[in-house]
Amino acid sequence: MSTFRVIGTRQRKLDGRDKVTGRTAFASDLRLPGMLAGRILRSPHPHARILRLDVSAAEALPGVQAVVHAGNVRQRPFGYGADNLPLKAGKVRCAGDEVAAVAAEDEETAARALELIEVEYEVLPAVFDPYSALEPGAPLVHDERRDIEGNVSMRWDFEHGDVEAASREAAVVVEGLYSSPLSAPASIETHVCLASFGSEGQLDVWTGVHMVSMYRKALADTLELDWRQITVHQPPIGGSFGGKIDIDPIDFITVLLAARARRPVRIHFSREEEFVGSRVRQPMHIRLRTGADAEGRLLFRDADVVSDNGAYNAWGSHALLVVMQTISSLYRVPNCRVRSQVVYTNKAYGGSVRGFGNPEATFAVESQTEELAEALGMDSIELRLKNANQSGDLTPQGMRITSCGLGQCLETVRRQSGWSERRGRMRALRRGLGAAAYVHVGGGARIYPSDGCGSILRIDEAGRVTLVTGASELGQGSETVLAMVVAEALGVPLGAIRVLNQDTEVKPWDVGAHASRTTFVAGNSARLAALELREKLLETAAEVLEVDAADLELDDGQISVRGSPGRSISYDRVARRRLLRQGGSMLVASTFYDPPTEPQDGRHVGNISAAYGFGAHVAEVEVDLETGLVAVLNLWCAHDVGRALNLAGVEGQIQGGAVMGLGLALTEELGIGDGHVLQPSPREYGMLTARGVPPLHLSVVETLDPEGPFGAKGVGEAGLIPVAAAVANAVADATGCRPRSYPLAPWKLLGWLREAQQPRNRSR
């Protein structure tokens, strides 16, 4: 069917071999002459007033070049609601809050200097639970904020249709409260920031951030610097999963230290500090009510969401945007109401971890879908198919569904898992099957005036094709897929393409790597640039071959006259002929692609993405009733990816997502005790290892999206979204006991099983 030469093949990552052989230089491998080691002093208290700070002994320690704290730097508040400061002033609001920092000749001196800083705190009552935080008289995390009520930092409300009326009409209504845990992105590479001022005031920063343009702006705004003087360098990133998406106190503090020391400074988080000082996936509590008619047509959804935001508003405060979409738009929901509160607590605060609200909301919606099916006496996949979105739908939030493979994905996992024969029939074996589907933005997400990405594509005299892209490679394989897009659209061999992922001096604008948008947005941008260059190549080839450009074809680097196979010339010779002559010209194309989307309006309506991705999973589990251990035996995953550009990359993303989803479903939770992270180590935190991964059965459904590059849609987060829901549903099938929160820790499961023996009362 496809006449593509590169698109649709399996290509290993172009940057992979250097990475696995240890040749790649990450940020932590960089050294600048005179570079100092920076360290941050963190609050030991989850909530306290800073009464006195004395850095004189630290400053006096030989080898210390700078000590910074709120009293000796210029800093402005940052974050949504301007509720955060790089170095905290007056009060700390979570354990780990940044109070001071030092830069010294070596790490040991910096560590000793931290011990010499004297801080006197007045410990304040703290609040760790969002429901307690909502109670009258609860300690106020941000008592300085006059613009909010109590601890509610934001509300995200949506209403469509008439939920009350629909509620009265419904034949069946189910209700439940679904909770997700505090978890961590836990990438292999920890946070590193290296900052250096030049003698003319120019600032160079090296960091693993993947929203470099907005990072630069935030750095300038908060530290009152001229952003034209700032260059943000993006060395290869050792994973992020959203943990490095944008700016953090580490970045500001590194720059403040470099400014004060007048030397380059690097801060490099230890593994422990990575858990304590980085953003987390905040817990969510979703009380959901769904009603349907007797035939199983959804009539309404009504949701009350409490987001356990933590101490400050970072990206996590906006995950409610996504929660709302899953509730309103995974299925056809004619009436919908969502009320969400973002609640401050004295804890680690939420960032934009992979999935960003999707797994949490999907857990609620897809757990309830199976409960609803049960109540209706229907098969849950049938119920899903009946209510599934179709191409051409416009959802209550204004999402225009173009390509849509949800039905095909559901049918695929149903068939492959033996659902119809096995579901509900293995309880004796303590085995069960559970399904879950998802909807996700697949064509960018307009969260900023521009959701675009620029490309500058050049063919040099050697025939090397260089793509300077705004996109960020963070291990997800974007460079490989962009090279493939260019190779295909331009018609040259993949080996000729180099993708450059450099600094803000060279990189064009891109809003950043988030929302699974890179293949779609940067891919379209690269494709347009390649098509423009292809025209120029053919134009020059036509001159050389003395034919009309329309009679030429370009394939695998060879330009030939259609029908005259002997008359041909290679693209690199054409590039030389064009460039290396009197009055020559370069083969350069610069393009900018901004997807045809709308920002959401004040009512949260707007076609936020140019395409939507869909998929469905079925999990098979076996539950040990004595220990409470859940073993996932199989996971069937079918994803509508539009078109798989790099089959190996798409499968890798889905597999990686699925494994991350399994970790969330089964083991990952960042425990907090008295406001402190209890297990700041990867092993104790509960990340899965390769041994914990069950057989994954992947199916790629290609719906050929009309707007996507070669029909592709984003797939970066998809794999993890429905996993917890599918596993929980399988546990319910295996045991008759319905989990209402994850991870499915054995002690929790044993508790539920005991409870299930008693009369039904599983509210929170």
Added chain:
Amino acid sequence: MSTFRVIGTRQRKLDGRDKVTGRTAFASDLRLPGMLAGRILRSPHPHARILRLDVSAAEALPGVQAVVHAGNVRQRPFGYGADNLPLKAGKVRCAGDEVAAVAAEDEETAARALELIEVEYEVLPAVFDPYSALEPGAPLVHDERRDIEGNVSMRWDFEHGDVEAASREAAVVVEGLYSSPLSAPASIETHVCLASFGSEGQLDVWTGVHMVSMYRKALADTLELDWRQITVHQPPIGGSFGGKIDIDPIDFITVLLAARARRPVRIHFSREEEFVGSRVRQPMHIRLRTGADAEGRLLFRDADVVSDNGAYNAWGSHALLVVMQTISSLYRVPNCRVRSQVVYTNKAYGGSVRGFGNPEATFAVESQTEELAEALGMDSIELRLKNANQSGDLTPQGMRITSCGLGQCLETVRRQSGWSERRGRMRALRRGLGAAAYVHVGGGARIYPSDGCGSILRIDEAGRVTLVTGASELGQGSETVLAMVVAEALGVPLGAIRVLNQDTEVKPWDVGAHASRTTFVAGNSARLAALELREKLLETAAEVLEVDAADLELDDGQISVRGSPGRSISYDRVARRRLLRQGGSMLVASTFYDPPTEPQDGRHVGNISAAYGFGAHVAEVEVDLETGLVAVLNLWCAHDVGRALNLAGVEGQIQGGAVMGLGLALTEELGIGDGHVLQPSPREYGMLTARGVPPLHLSVVETLDPEGPFGAKGVGEAGLIPVAAAVANAVADATGCRPRSYPLAPWKLLGWLREAQQPRNRSR
């Protein structure tokens, strides 16, 4: 007169402060993980057969990771006539020839390993003098070359008109043999090359070369690599003066070592090795005959040139191209004949040192101009003015003289130096005045199918303007002048511009920094890009301000409606308005400028440059007759630079050139004894220090070249060209004794003074 805001001002180098404060990271500051130290084993003999080479003991030394020699690498000949090899095979032809090399964990181990390499040589008779090399039966440097006669590697012949007939008509004919020494570029930074192979076969090379595109090609061709896989990085260069213009054995050998060791390798020349292993300015012997009519109109020139090329043909073999131009085209010469032989000798071989044939030829022509004036009984400046080229002239070699300030330059230095009153009247004081003029390419020099330069200019959302240029900054100030060109043409503040000078992945094509072409060619390229972006800026501003773009003016970053001063918007806001909106677009322009020139044809005719620079110096000297010491008391320098874009930069170039010229005139000579460099140290070599610099009186003559950017012409080499001739002429004025070679070493001068007492016989 000028309405420019930036052009014509004095701007210190944008990269200057980082350089003088030690922040700039040069190639020698780079470290790669696992980097090895490379060292080269050099021949101790100027001419010998390699009978046996045994590297086994070196290979066995712990810490040695690779040993390379002609017997274990793949290498093809390189250089003009393919007469050179990175690692010599069979024969060595000059002391210092590369025989083998090692890469080891550290410099000490590498040095010890070199000592363990056993080489058995059969010493061959050597030839050091080109006239001896021309004699029948002389030792043959390249006995393997069947395509040449004896030791004559090339001939550069030119004929125009009828020299014989003109010779018969001439009222006066003068003749002399003028010789120039072996000298060295001697930049502060020595040669460094760092090479590293990636795991996919990609090769990264860091080097101070300033013809990066052609370097990459030569590297690939000689080592049989795929040039698409090679990235050449250009760190800041610590001076070159032509010594680093293109590829050298160090580069090939570093790559060969890196390939064999499978580790990054760096070779870093010591100061001594820099003198022994790098290219030199080869000696020239120019026998020149000039005839004029009784009124002083030149009738012919007849030249016989012997270039003492050294052992191999590098760039130096092509300096005859320039020698020919000065002879044929500095003045109006109706009949001209040049015969040049490039002669192999067993010595260090010639590269493309600043001036490249110009100072040597100018010494001959301008010494003889004063002799001719003497013979005619005319003032030499009058004689020059009478024969000076004028705008509109077409010289015998096809050089089209457009802007021409030669007459104005001559008049300026005549007036300023008190020439008319003082010349010939200070002999009692042993003081004298001498003049010399020059012509030089000032608008590129087409030595390759393209003499172009590409630019990619971008304005980002911060208003930062980034110029990615093909040009190379090597300390000459090109980044500063290009930033000024962009600031002026675009209409934004200079501080907003960044010039990027990176690697071949990012840099567009440029033939390289040579022939004083960067301001002209890269400047025109940058200017065109800026004008294109200016249009785009105004287009968007017109939308925002709701006016016609034609009614807008852009000055210092502010776009305003002509006649409505209140209606204005800053350029960076316009950039944001254009980019950060739905369906936005980037402000990017890519341009390529190739000057309107012709390659020389087989007869050496062709308008090789788009403009020609002119100038004149007058030197005042005092000669100590007892010691032979020449003190330069004053140097008046007037240069037609078209337009001075950065006055500080232009003056810096002229001053630097003049000082380099004074070194050549007075002290610099790389002595060779039995084929070995006698003083491989900067102090003994004779470079001037700041204390040796006399008052320099600079005059900038602006002729506003029609093709140059804002009227500018190249000035990078100009300052040094006429110095030796002017000083020698001043010595002749002071003493009556005419130097026919330089440097004017005291022992030589004393000899000439003694000889001058005897009957005239100063032939060689």
